[in-house]
Amino acid sequence: xxxxxxxxxxxxxxxxxxxxxxxxxxxxxxxxxxxxxxxxxxxxxxxxxxxxxxxxxxxxxxxxxxxxxxxxxxxxxxxxxxxxxxxxxxxxxxxxxxxxxxxxxxxxxxxxxxxxxxxxxxxxxxxxxxxxxxxxxxxxxxxxxxxxxxxxxxxxxxxxxxxxxxxxxxxxxxxxxxxxxxxxxxxxxxxxxxxxxxxxxxxxxxxxxxxxxxxxxxxxxxxxxxxxxxxxxxxxxxxxxxxxxxxxxxxxxxxxxxxxxxxxxxxxxxxxxxxxxxxxxxxxxxxxxxxxxxxxxxxxxxxxxxxxxxxxxxxxxxxxxxxxxxxxxxxxxxxxxxxxxxxxxxxxxxxxxxxxxxxxxxxxxxxxxxxxxxxxxxxxxxxxxxxxx
Amino acid sequence: xxxxxxxxxxxxxxxxxxxxxxxxxxxxxxxxxxxxxxxxxxxxxxxxxxxxxxxxxxxxxxxxxxxxxxxxxxxxxxxxxxxxxxxxxxxxxxxxxxxxxxxxxxxxxxxxxxxxxxxxxxxxxxxxxxxxxxxxxxxxxxxxxxxxxxxxxxxxxxxxxxxxxxxxxxxxxxxxxxxxxxxxxxxxxxxxxxxxxxxxxxxxxxxxxxxxxxxxxxxxxxxxxxxxxxxxxxxxxxxxxxxxxxxxxxxxxxxxxxxxxxxxxxxxxxxxxxxxxxxxxxxxxxxxxxxxxxxxxxxxxxxxxxxxxxxxxxxxxxxxxxxxxxxxxxxxxxxxxxxxxxxxxxxxxxxxxxxxxxxxxxxxxxxxxxxxxxxxxxxxxxxxxxxxxxxxxxxxxxxxxxxxxxxxxxxxxxxxxxxxxxxxxxxxxxxxxxxxxxxxxxxxxxxxxxxxxxxxxxxxxxxxxxxxxxxxxxxxx
Numbered sequence: 001x002x003x004x005x006x007x008x009x010x011x012x013x014x015x016x017x018x019x020x021x022x023x024x025x026x027x028x029x030x031x032x033x034x035x036x037x038x039x040x041x042x043x044x045x046x047x048x049x050x051x052x053x054x055x056x057x058x059x060x061x062x063x064x065x066x067x068x069x070x071x072x073x074x075x076x077x078x079x080x081x082x083x084x085x086x087x088x089x090x091x092x093x094x095x096x097x098x099x100x101x102x103x104x105x106x107x108x109x110x111x112x113x114x115x116x117x118x119x120x121x122x123x124x125x126x127x128x129x130x131x132x133x134x135x136x137x138x139x140x141x142x143x144x145x146x147x148x149x150x151x152x153x154x155x156x157x158x159x160x161x162x163x164x165x166x167x168x169x170x171x172x173x174x175x176x177x178x179x180x181x182x183x184x185x186x187x188x189x190x191x192x193x194x195x196x197x198x199x200x201x202x203x204x205x206x207x208x209x210x211x212x213x214x215x216x217x218x219x220x221x222x223x224x225x226x227x228x229x230x231x232x233x234x235x236x237x238x239x240x241x242x243x244x245x246x247x248x249x250x251x252x253x254x255x256x257x258x259x260x261x262x263x264x265x266x267x268x269x270x271x272x273x274x275x276x277x278x279x280x281x282x283x284x285x286x287x288x289x290x291x292x293x294x295x296x297x298x299x300x301x302x303x304x305x306x307x308x309x310x311x312x313x314x315x316x317x318x319x320x321x322x323x324x325x326x327x328x329x330x331x332x333x334x335x336x337x338x339x340x341x342x343x344x345x346x347x348x349x350x351x352x353x354x355x356x357x358x359x360x361x362x363x364x365x366x367x368x369x370x371x372x373x374x375x376x377x378x379x380x381x382x383x384x385x386x387x388x389x
Numbered sequence: 390x391x392x393x394x395x396x397x398x399x400x401x402x403x404x405x406x407x408x409x410x411x412x413x414x415x416x417x418x419x420x421x422x423x424x425x426x427x428x429x430x431x432x433x434x435x436x437x438x439x440x441x442x443x444x445x446x447x448x449x450x451x452x453x454x455x456x457x458x459x460x461x462x463x464x465x466x467x468x469x470x471x472x473x474x475x476x477x478x479x480x481x482x483x484x485x486x487x488x489x490x491x492x493x494x495x496x497x498x499x500x501x502x503x504x505x506x507x508x509x510x511x512x513x514x515x516x517x518x519x520x521x522x523x524x525x526x527x528x529x530x531x532x533x534x535x536x537x538x539x540x541x542x543x544x545x546x547x548x549x550x551x552x553x554x555x556x557x558x559x560x561x562x563x564x565x566x567x568x569x570x571x572x573x574x575x576x577x578x579x580x581x582x583x584x585x586x587x588x589x590x591x592x593x594x595x596x597x598x599x600x601x602x603x604x605x606x607x608x609x610x611x612x613x614x615x616x617x618x619x620x621x622x623x624x625x626x627x628x629x630x631x632x633x634x635x636x637x638x639x640x641x642x643x644x645x646x647x648x649x650x651x652x653x654x655x656x657x658x659x660x661x662x663x664x665x666x667x668x669x670x671x672x673x674x675x676x677x678x679x680x681x682x683x684x685x686x687x688x689x690x691x692x693x694x695x696x697x698x699x700x701x702x703x704x705x706x707x708x709x710x711x712x713x714x715x716x717x718x719x720x721x722x723x724x725x726x727x728x729x730x731x732x733x734x735x736x737x738x739x740x741x742x743x744x745x746x747x748x749x750x751x752x753x754x755x756x757x758x759x760x761x762x763x764x765x766x767x768x769x770x771x772x773x774x775x776x777x778x779x780x781x782x783x784x785x786x787x788x789x790x791x792x793x794x795x796x797x798x799x800x801x802x803x804x805x806x807x808x809x810x811x812x813x814x815x816x817x818x819x820x821x822x823x824x825x826x827x828x829x830x831x832x833x834x835x836x837x838x839x840x841x842x843x844x845x846x847x848x849x850x851x852x853x854x855x856x857x858x859x860x861x862x863x864x865x866x
Contacts, residue, residue, distance in 0.1 A: 224682075225647065226644075226645060226646045226647075227646070228646045228648075247648070250648045250651050250652060251648060253651050253687070253689065253690055254647040254648050254650070254651045254680065255647065256686050256687065256689060257686065347646075347647070348646065348647075348648065
């Protein structure tokens with residue numbers, strides 16, 4: 001039984017209940033580790049506002065895949081899917097409406113700057129004003145400070161959720177700016193990641209030393225649902241896919257009704273994996289989310305999601321497979337990207353690779369076996385052969 | 390409770406709303422000594438029937454139940470369905486019960502399943518899924534197919550405290566109702582269902598049912614008890630591995646990651662175990678449960694093996710429901726919770742029946758050449774009351790295929806040995822005394838004589854029927 005979306009009082013801990021009790025008349029930023037329930041609380045806030053006769057709200061996310069994922073859970077909260085949009089969609093629609101459409105460059109970072117500049121200009125000119133009673137922002141750490149500024153101008157109230165450790169895009173960190181402007185509330189515990197996954201994630205995170213680890217703050221039911229992390233080296237991506245298909249066969253039986261995720265850091269690797277999956281018995285169960293092929297609604301009947309690792313942000317899966325993981329080394333902020341990727345898995349994480357893994361990931365994976373004895377000369381060197389004497 | 394010892398005439402007067410003089414004799418029996426009354430009938434009310442104030446027409450004073458001796462039951466029902474045609478089926482309005490049920494009414498307790506609520510709900514859902522053919526999914530299952538199962542009727546009997554000493558009180562009436570309504574053969578026969586139900590009733594009774602008397606193996610008993618009390622299989626596992634037919638390390642695999650548990654499950658089920666069929670089916674259900682203990686979400690894993698292990702799904706449901714933290718009530722959009730709501734709904738014996746007809750009356754209506762017609766709440770289903778408060782839902786109307794008459798040994802409640810109501814009934818003399826038969830024949834003779842007299846004699850009043858007869862006679866002359 002999936003536990004991704006929760007809507008009952010008994011499913012909230014005391015910290016989460018306190019956030020739900022915050023006044024709807026103030027601005028807030030909620031911070032917490034992956035799996036601490038931030039997105040659920042965001043949607044509950046939206047439900048509360050709509051139920052309180054404040055229907056003109058918008059939930060803003062950074063990626064299209066996350067938009068589709070949250071839309072799949074929105075009916076549980078009575079929030080219309082149309083109220084969940086990406087920043088890009090929201091911005092281009094607003095600019096179009098005031099007759100100030102812009103042509104966006106293909107470069108992702110540049111296009112963000114162009115879009116936010118255009119919006120700020122229209123707001124300064126008074127052509128775009130407060131559009132919503134409240135703007136709710138998921139994964140707020142991924143928005144640029146200027147984007148957050150625009151979003152705050154568009155809403156009478158602001159409610160954001162964030163985790164600085166999961167920031168995977170370049171650009172200034174907007175969290176400090178937000179913390180100075182609005183009241184910040186922290187969620188100490190998380191429920192998503194099994195203990196072995198926490199150990200690897202803790203090995204990846206660049207925490208200040210005073211921060212508690214994910215393992216220390218985990219409320220995951222490890223005894224009931226033991227977690228696993230499997231590094232899986234293979235000679236080729238094709239062999240990785242063979243192993244993936246074998247594991248999927250067991251996992252769809254072991255976790256009925258639960259989402260299983262498959263991701264690659266690089267688009268070219270993902271294309272090969274998608275091709276193999278489409279020619280497999282799991283073809284009918286795939287939801288492929290890529291910018292090349294488009295995005296589709298999440299569907300409980302199709303429980304295997306395939307996307308680029310960046311697009312997995314904000315999602316969670318009972319079992320998560322990262323293929324061609326050596327591709328991580330090609331990206332800026334790769335350590336954060338890896339942390340984000342690892343923490344998508346609730347119970348089972350498989351990391352496949354055909355080249356060397358980044359050293360920080362190798363180091364993090366080694367934490368799974370902390371008591372491995374130092375090997376001696378017998379294991380290091382072959383025994384001397386008699387004929388040498 | 391209020392009671393009135395009565396004969397049939399008194400009852401007919403009450404039925405005709407001429408109750409005032411008779412109701413003066415009504416008593417509050419307090420305890421059960423009144424049940425020993427020698428009167429032919431004992432009319433029972435939950436609360437004191439009050440006569441209408443003077444000047445107003447008498448209201449309906451029908452009792453909530455009528456107690457009849459078992460040997461008179463069938464004949465009484467045949468009589469009441471004849472004289473009370475305005476109340477058809479009669480048992481849709483008034484319960485007709487035997488003294489045992491009447492005692493039950495005196496000790497009326499709220500329906501209760503104790504710690505077995507989840508196990509009961511899961512067993513019902515599992516039976517419905519087993520019977521549902523190719524499209525087996527909890528999400529596609531509605532309430533009615535679940536409430537049409539044998540397990541549902543049994544569970545209701547269990548909740549209402551009809552199950553004692555490991556005996557199944559609904560076996561006979563359920564079979565009779567199915568036969569009378571010409572239901573198709575059941576995919577899960579009584580012999581397959583009986584063992585899980587024995588375990589259920591044994592667990593409900595605590596330690597009063599022993600393994601020896603139940604015929605259930607110690608491994609199954611102990612495992613179910615451990616699941617219920619300790620949430621996991623521990624000591625009982627040795628009862629299985631000591632046979633050498635199942636490896637000891639399998640239990641370790643079932644404690645590992647779920648993927649490992651699935652692999653272990655498939656490996657065991659795909660290889661012949663040498664276990665007896667009952668233990669093998671139980672093991673299949675237990676192993677499926679151990680993949681996600683108490684979750685009841687691995688039904689699909691068992692489906693390929695149902696031909697090999699036809700009761701595996703039942704055992705899976707039972708095992709999943711025995712976990713103290715079972716999630717059974719929430720599955721299928723709270724299907725389990727809805728079932729329990731209905732199972733635990735209060736339905737005192739001394740209250741108006743809520744179903745279409747009692748099985749004892751169904752027998753009278755249908756076990757004849759021209760079955761009597763009667764109304765049901767649904768056009769597709771009939772709700773037959775097997776015991777007071779215990780329904781069985783069956784497809785309706787019945788098919789046109791011929792149905793065999795109930796065998797002599799088949800009774801309506803397991804406590805009464807009724808015989809078919811046709812010529813053999815009188816010939817075999819199993820249902821009424823010769824004095825009663827003689828009295829009935831005299832009544833009929835008197836009635837025939839009176840009709841002859843009316844037809845022959847001059848009109849003594851001016852009612853329409855006699856006028857009509859007179860006119861005809863005049864024309865004839």
